[in-house]
Amino acid sequence: MYKIVSYKQEKNYNEDFFKVLNFIKTLNEEYQYLYYHWSRWEWMFARDNLKESELSQMKFFYSNDELKAVLLYEDEPNTYFVIYKFEDSVRKELVNFFIKNSLPHDIIIPRDNEMVKLMQEFGYFNHGKFDPVSRFTLKDFDIPITPEYKIVSLETDYRLDQIHHVLWRGFNHGDDVDYSEENLLSRQHMTSSPNFKKNYTFVAIKDNKYQSYSGIWYIKNTNTALIEPVATVPDHRRKGLAQACIYNSIRQVLNDGAKDIFVGSTQKFYFDIGFEEYDYAYKLSKQAQ
Numbered sequence: 330m331y332k333i334v335s336y337k338q339e340k341n342y343n344e345d346f347f348k349v350l351n352f353i354k355t356l357n358e359e360y361q362y363l364y365y366h367w368s369r370w371e372w373m374f375a376r377d378n379l380k381e382s383e384l385s386q387m388k389f390f391y392s393n394d395e396l397k398a399v400l401l402y403e404d405e406p407n408t409y410f411v412i413y414k415f416e417d418s419v420r421k422e423l424v425n426f427f428i429k430n431s432l433p434h435d436i437i438i439p440r441d442n443e444m445v446k447l448m449q450e451f452g453y454f455n456h457g458k459f460d461p462v463s464r465f466t467l468k469d470f471d472i473p474i475t476p477e478y479k480i481v482s483l484e485t486d487y488r489l490d491q492i493h494h495v496l497w498r499g500f501n502h503g504d505d506v507d508y509s510e511e512n513l514l515s516r517q518h519m520t521s522s523p524n525f526k527k528n529y530t531f532v533a534i535k536d537n538k539y540q541s542y543s544g545i546w547y548i549k550n551t552n553t554a555l556i557e558p559v560a561t562v563p564d565h566r567r568k569g570l571a572q573a574c575i576y577n578s579i580r581q582v583l584n585d586g587a588k589d590i591f592v593g594s595t596q597k598f599y600f601d602i603g604f605e606e607y608d609y610a611y612k613l614s615k616q617a618q
Contacts, residue, residue: 331397331422336387340379342523348389349399353412357553362439363591364460364610365410366555368524368546370401375522377515378404390422398423408435410610420444424451435614448613459612465579465590467603472576473569478541479534480573482581483520483527486534489513492520495532495539499560524548529581531574533565540565543574545590547582554582556592572602 337345354367373379386406390398390413398413400423409432413419424447427436437459438444445455472480483492490508493516497506520527524546533541541561547554556578561571579590592599595606 330392332391333426334389334391335385336389338381338384340374340381340384342374345389346374347523348396349387349401352396352399354548354551356412356414358551360553360589362412363553363608364439364462364593365401365412365437366462366546366553366591366593367548368555368557369403369593371522371524371546372557373403375519375525377518380405388426390419390426392418392422400426406434408437410437415441415443417443420447424448427451427453435612437610437612439610440608445611445613452615453613454615456612456614459610460593461595461609462591462593462607463595463599463604464607465592465603466605470576470579470603472580473573475533475569475573477535478565478568478570478573480531480577481534482577483530483532486532487520487527488539489516489520491532491539492516492542495542495562496558496560498562499542500558501563529578531577531581533561533570533574535565538562541570541574543571543578545575545578545582547585547587549585551586552588554579554587554590556590559592571598575602 337343350367350370353362353365353370356362357367383406387402388400389396397419398411401410401412402408411423413423420443428451449455490513493508493512494506498504529547530544532539543556543559545554545556556575559571559575591607592604
């Protein structure tokens, strides 16, 4: 028998938050679900986009008090990520839950052909490849020289207004940056979650402003790290800044024991600096789109 428990309607780093994080982290250590790295879960909380009233739509699935699966969403409950142990009884329980609760939403699963077949039997359509992730393959690499820019970690230079500046402009939100207290508080939350490390995040500085930014998520004594986010102010692109920041971040976590570095992207930029596609998920839904 399975016991299904709703996530607590509390938007903080509580017991449920760490229960999900540790469950995903354990599977990541086995090189499973790398498209949904534990840091993706933490990053979602850190960005303050969740509504507390909706959190109970995320679920825990237990069998004999052992956590076997979690059903999660990002930002809004319209696309669900299901993270589970590869056991037949778990697959059946999950699909029964989907059917019983008439989940019409997109459901993201790993490349598990048994799960795909089971869901297809109940009318789900597989849209194929979703959320690809790439792995860093270089054993030796040189950090680009950026003579007009200073590359430092947030541990050395931590300014909320500049974090907001580089991420706002770097993600193409426009030239007019709103430095309101609310926006700066959001950046503070983003850079103070439980496993965020300032010494793993690097920025390129010119004219006393952050012009490029690279974050990386890693917990010491684990195998995998994930790069997120990466952004460069438009006027400062194609100067090797993002690569320099990324390589500094990578070197830092490699020194702390990381074995593999991943990024949730297959953009040419990442391939050009040493990444290769590694894995991806499947997206299924009740009707073809």
